[in-house]
Amino acid sequence: MKLFRELKRWVLDLPSWRTHNPILTIESDDWGSIRMSSSQARDALKSLGHTIEANPYQLYDGLETNEDIDRLQEVLREVSGISGLGAVFTLNYCAANPDFEKIEEANFKRYFREPFHQTYQTYSKSQDVIEKVKNGVHGEVFEVQFHGAEHLNVNRWMRALQKGDKQTREAFYEGIFSPAIASSTGYTMEYMDALDYDNRSEITQQIQSLNEGLNIFREVWGESPQSFIAPCYRWGKPIEDFLAANSIYFIQGQRAQLHPKNEPGFSQRKIYRYTGQKNKLGQIYSVRNVIFEPSLYGQKQALIMAKQQIRYAFKWKLPAIVSSHRINYTSRLDQTNRESSLAALKELLHWVKNEYTDVAFLGSSALSERIKKTKR
Numbered sequence: 001m002k003l004f005r006e007l008k009r010w011v012l013d014l015p016s017w018r019t020h021n022p023i024l025t026i027e028s029d030d031w032g033s034i035r036m037s038s039s040q041a042r043d044a045l046k047s048l049g050h051t052i053e054a055n056p057y058q059l060y061d062g063l064e065t066n067e068d069i070d071r072l073q074e075v076l077r078e079v080s081g082i083s084g085l086g087a088v089f090t091l092n093y094c095a096a097n098p099d100f101e102k103i104e105e106a107n108f109k110r111y112f113r114e115p116f117h118q119t120y121q122t123y124s125k126s127q128d129v130i131e132k133v134k135n136g137v138h139g140e141v142f143e144v145q146f147h148g149a150e151h152l153n154v155n156r157w158m159r160a161l162q163k164g165d166k167q168t169r170e171a172f173y174e175g176i177f178s179p180a181i182a183s184s185t186g187y188t189m190e191y192m193d194a195l196d197y198d199n200r201s202e203i204t205q206q207i208q209s210l211n212e213g214l215n216i217f218r219e220v221w222g223e224s225p226q227s228f229i230a231p232c233y234r235w236g237k238p239i240e241d242f243l244a245a246n247s248i249y250f251i252q253g254q255r256a257q258l259h260p261k262n263e264p265g266f267s268q269r270k271i272y273r274y275t276g277q278k279n280k281l282g283q284i285y286s287v288r289n290v291i292f293e294p295s296l297y298g299q300k301q302a303l304i305m306a307k308q309q310i311r312y313a314f315k316w317k318l319p320a321i322v323s324s325h326r327i328n329y330t331s332r333l334d335q336t337n338r339e340s341s342l343a344a345l346k347e348l349l350h351w352v353k354n355e356y357t358d359v360a361f362l363g364s365s366a367l368s369e370r371i372k373k374t375k376r
């Protein structure tokens, strides 16, 4: 079975873009999104009978703080690639969160969004995040890219709220939209996959949301994103048309794009991608081939997996494109979560540096430029 899996991976990578010099790109999703609002909210939901422990995202994934950005930067600056600068994190940003107060005021009849920079102002310890991230972008250890408007399937969530779904409402009153309780469907990402749909007619609204999200992104960061990563790797062709119309020509992803089917439920068809693949619009796909998620797998296991996958990538002259979500680096709910992930990250970066002295740390857009330049 393992041999079959490896053979499949090797075959799927055959047409991939290759590089003689090792390249390490770290892509980190979910920045700006609230997820679990606070440890008090988490405990309140627990006492209402919600199963919290089963899901690391409910235990650890809170909005990043000023200090989280400082600590991550410190670790990235400890190593330097051939450019002489630090390691680079691509921070994929969600541009908005629901505006809970306004939605409640409207008696759940209408959806309102709050731009993520306002969320930073309403949460404690996050007021300086934007300035700190901008410094990191300036210092070339961060790159900011687009992860959509809110990390939320607005239609499904609003329908559940309007129906008065008990668990969704309980989470709502704690400032949470992704309880992952999903008792009704058994699907834990119930409200997270923003661009999934039950009917194609929902796409127009999703594109409107993305458009608003893009405007917020541009306003805050002072530049347009060059790259997009779809929430939960689910998106369809019309989204690519929208991105191309907004000059976004680089699409981050995993091996399989999950294309929504035009039917109710959570069904998608898989489209296999490879790094460097180009579509008719001229957009280039990249495929994450390394998973580094200490908060999900534990420090030790996360390191074993990531080192193996990086070795494999470099052996076959593929760029190592690492998936490492915000959950690992946030301390809002649990300070030891951040510190143990950072210790693992530190070890990983030093290991890469020692094993591959000529490694280049590139953000996603720098990687895409490299691909474009050398594409046959």
Ligand SMILES: [Zn+2]
Residues within 6 Å of the ligand: 029, 030, 147, 151, 230, 231, 232
């Ligand atoms: Zn995400």
